[in-house]
Amino acid sequence: MGLSQHPERETHSSGLGDFLRNNQNEIIADWTTRMRALAPACELSDAAIVDHLPWILTRIADFVASVHTGTTVSLGTLPKDHAIDRLARGFALDQIVTEYGLLRRSILDLWGARVGPTVDLNEVQTLDKAFDESLRQAAVRYAEAREKLLKALDRISEAALGPDDLEAFLEKLLRAMRDSTESVDTAVMLLRDGDILRVRAAVGLEEGLDETFSIDPPEGVSGHVAAARQPILVRDAGTDDRVVSRAIRAKKVRALYGVPLLYEDKVIGVAHIGSLTAIEFSEEDKLLFRTMANRATSIIVKAELVADLRRAVELRERVLAIVSHDLRNQLGVIAMGANLLGMRVGQLDASADIKKPVDTIQRTANTMQHLLGDLLDMASIQAGRLSYEPQPTVMQSVLADSCDSHQAIAREKGVHLRCDVAIGDVEVMSDRERILQVLGNLLANAIKFCAPGDTVTVHADIRDSDVLVAVSDTGPGIPREELPKIFEAYRTIPAGSGRRDGTGLGLYISKGIIERHGGRIWVESKVESGSTFFFTLPRT
Numbered sequence: 001m002g003l004s005q006h007p008e009r010e011t012h013s014s015g016l017g018d019f020l021r022n023n024q025n026e027i028i029a030d031w032t033t034r035m036r037a038l039a040p041a042c043e044l045s046d047a048a049i050v051d052h053l054p055w056i057l058t059r060i061a062d063f064v065a066s067v068h069t070g071t072t073v074s075l076g077t078l079p080k081d082h083a084i085d086r087l088a089r090g091f092a093l094d095q096i097v098t099e100y101g102l103l104r105r106s107i108l109d110l111w112g113a114r115v116g117p118t119v120d121l122n123e124v125q126t127l128d129k130a131f132d133e134s135l136r137q138a139a140v141r142y143a144e145a146r147e148k149l150l151k152a153l154d155r156i157s158e159a160a161l162g163p164d165d166l167e168a169f170l171e172k173l174l175r176a177m178r179d180s181t182e183s184v185d186t187a188v189m190l191l192r193d194g195d196i197l198r199v200r201a202a203v204g205l206e207e208g209l210d211e212t213f214s215i216d217p218p219e220g221v222s223g224h225v226a227a228a229r230q231p232i233l234v235r236d237a238g239t240d241d242r243v244v245s246r247a248i249r250a251k252k253v254r255a256l257y258g259v260p261l262l263y264e265d266k267v268i269g270v271a272h273i274g275s276l277t278a279i280e281f282s283e284e285d286k287l288l289f290r291t292m293a294n295r296a297t298s299i300i301v302k303a304e305l306v307a308d309l310r311r312a313v314e315l316r317e318r319v320l321a322i323v324s325h326d327l328r329n330q331l332g333v334i335a336m337g338a339n340l341l342g343m344r345v346g347q348l349d350a351s352a353d354i355k356k357p358v359d360t361i362q363r364t365a366n367t368m369q370h371l372l373g374d375l376l377d378m379a380s381i382q383a384g385r386l387s388y389e390p391q392p393t394v395m396q397s398v399l400a401d402s403c404d405s406h407q408a409i410a411r412e413k414g415v416h417l418r419c420d421v422a423i424g425d426v427e428v429m430s431d432r433e434r435i436l437q438v439l440g441n442l443l444a445n446a447i448k449f450c451a452p453g454d455t456v457t458v459h460a461d462i463r464d465s466d467v468l469v470a471v472s473d474t475g476p477g478i479p480r481e482e483l484p485k486i487f488e489a490y491r492t493i494p495a496g497s498g499r500r501d502g503t504g505l506g507l508y509i510s511k512g513i514i515e516r517h518g519g520r521i522w523v524e525s526k527v528e529s530g531s532t533f534f535f536t537l538p539r540t
């Protein structure tokens with residue numbers, strides 16, 4: 001919407017001041033249209049764009065009219081308040097300058113359209129003076145407030161650099177909030193704990209604060225803030241019905257300003273500041289508090305994640321302790337008993353009823369022992385504590401032993417198992433049992449995935465600084481897209497491929513063991529041609 005030319009010109013003997021007062025709505029409408037074209041103001045609602053404008057225009061009108069009345073008119077704090085509002089809305093300083101420039105153009109264009117080309121020079125000079133003064137005040141205020149904001153944000157970043165204890169950070173944060181503004185005497189931080197908000201830190205209320213205080217939204221001022229997801233100002237918290245905290249009431253807090261801590265659209269907590277003297281906080285203080293709370297939110301979320309992680313690690317350690325000691329021992333007793341029973345039953349008549357269930361118990365107990373061992377190894381690798389006892393080991397004998405112990409199962413399946421490991425008495429520093437475990441995993445997989453008639457080969461090479469072992473098969477191969485992820489924990493080829501699923505821990509553990517030895521493990525494979533798993537072990 002632009003300015004329309006008025007058919008009949010108005011006479012304005014009363015001057016520019018009256019003109020501004022009488023045509024305020026038109027000026028604002030024209031200015032709003034011009035402002036919408038100005039980013040990021042165009043994303044604001046009209047109400048947010050207009051903001052302080054009616055008051056600013058009235059003051060400018062008084063200012064201009066003072067040319068005739070001789071009275072002294074001040075612009076008051078309006079330009080400053082407006083500057084803070086704009087800072088809060090993300091305006092840069094040059095956008096505020098442009099804003100005033102557009103307002104001046106709207107006024108003079110409307111005057112030109114309604115009154116004509118002549119204007120009292122004195123009045124225009126005063127109008128310019130009002131604009132110059134507004135701009136000066138706005139610029140100074142904007143710069144001061146921005147500087148204060150940056151300093152406060154610096155303090156928050158500093159507080160976040162300390163030890164990653166959330167409570168300590170919250171306390172420092174609240175102190176920074178209180179110290180950054182004169183009128184703030186109390187500051188409280190409540191964080192969401194399930195459905196309720198729990199006080200996690202407070203300053204200025206130490207004497208009366210109930211550490212276990214919690215709020216069930218929308219109860220209390222904090223509950224209101226969380227439910228409305230908007231800042232709320234209470235003018236007299238000591239008597240306001242919404243205030244349920246006894247500490248705040250007892251302290252006779254007057255102005256109370258609460259803001260929600262929003263993270264990815266979720267209210268993760270509420271922070272509020274209180275004043276013992278003021279019934280309102282300045283726009284600047286409110287902006288400062290909102291900005292600090294915003295900045296703190298992601299730090300809080302991170303600290304909570306770290307705390308969760310720590311708890312999860314502690315839990316894992318506890319489960320690990322139970323599994324590795326108690327459960328493993330109990331299972332050992334069952335397996336031993338079952339083996340003993342198996343031996344006794346073996347001496348009975350082959351058709352005895354008891355043979356089958358004893359067999360099942362034996363097999364199940366062995367599988368469970370294997371599974372438990374894998375789970376323990378996986379957890380130990382993740383915790384960086386895989387047990388291994390390296391000793392000079394003749395690699396050829398380890399490889400030959402492993403091949404020997406897999407011959408029976410390969411034969412049973414009709415798979416040829418070849419052992420091409422003549423590398424003499426070369427030694428590697430290794431834990432023999434752990435290397436047998438790796439070979440066991442690789443050979444069991446290779447045999448498992450091969451069809452009758454296929455071949456599995458174990459091959460070894462001596463290199464300058466290490467021994468290279470390759471376990472290859474002529475089986476189905478591994479799809480190319482699976483190769484980069486094949487050594488991840490719980491990784492099995494997706495069901496539907498027709499292959500059997502296991503726990504997907506074997507290769508993860510093998511990798512952990514080889515890396516613990518300072519070696520490397522990798523795979524090369526082509527679908528329908530087979531797979532080769534390689535690993536290296538440093539020579540002594």
Ligand code: ADP
Nearest residue numbers: 445446449491492493502503504505506507531
């Ligand atoms: P698991 O312990 O359950 O056997 P692994 O970690 O050893 O699991 O293996 C992960 C997956 O890698 C297997 O489920 C299988 O899909 C694939 N894989 C491993 N070795 C071979 C192989 N020699 N040929 C084809 N696929 C294999």
